Amino acid sequence: MNEFREITSEPPNSEETIYGPALPQMKAVMDELADRVARIGSQLKAELGMDPIEHCVMRIKSDESMREKCRRRGLPETADSALNRIHDAIGLRIVAAFVSDVYRIRDCIAAFGDCEVIDEKDYIRHAKPNGYRSLHLILRYQGAWYVEIQLRTISMDTWAALEHHMRYKKNISGNAQLIEAELKRCADELASTDLSMQTIRDMILDS
Ligand code: 0O2
DSSP: OOEEEEOOSSOOOTTTSTTGGGHHHHHHHHHHHHHHHHHHHHHHHHHHSSOOEEEEEEEEOOHHHHHHHHHHTTOOSSHHIIIIISSOSEEEEEEESSHHHHHHHHHHHHTOTTEEEEEEEETTTSOOTTOOOOEEEEEEETTTEEEEEEEEEHHHHHHHHHHHHHHHOSSOGGGHHHHHHHHHHHHHHHHHHHHHHHHHHHHHHHO
């Protein structure tokens, strides 16, 4: 059984949050999309013999983080900014076993009749300079909601978690450069391992 988990630690309260009365609908959209993702997993399982979705986590961006992003972008801290000018208030992260599955799942999402992919950043084919890899989609769902979907492999997810941890850890200034270089090296090694694992999986599927 694959895991679908909400990761918002403290769900914003609708009376105080920047999202205002839209918050319950945002949560409903997040749940609807999580159900769709689970169905994609079952559909692909019939094709591949295994559910390629290892797990999926989802969150409504925290109030503090959304307000900080509004300030950074020079936007007023309003529901309109949070829902219409910034596009990652609702986010799902889908973690797949293999790189080819990432793109298969992407194609299934893009085929939903009520989802338009309005932006796509492929940090798998074009990794960030620090080594970060993921495929990011911005969806326009039902013509009303923006949703960010991040798709990545298990290795990419493990790396991103460690890198995120390092970024927010205080007092590492002495070793920062060395740690960054080591993280980049690990990201590249993991990418190479992902490719080898993909090749082995393809050989198994073809045999
Ligand atoms: P959270 O907790 O996911 O909300 P932005 O940085 O959002 O202002 P942009 O161009 O919209 O600018 O975003 P980008 O870089 O395409 O993707 C942003 C999200 O991707 C981040 O969200 C992270 O979840 C993830 N991400 C991007 N780059 C890195 C990276 O180098 N390391 C890690 N660990 N994650 C990354 P938030 O807003 O940071 O956080």
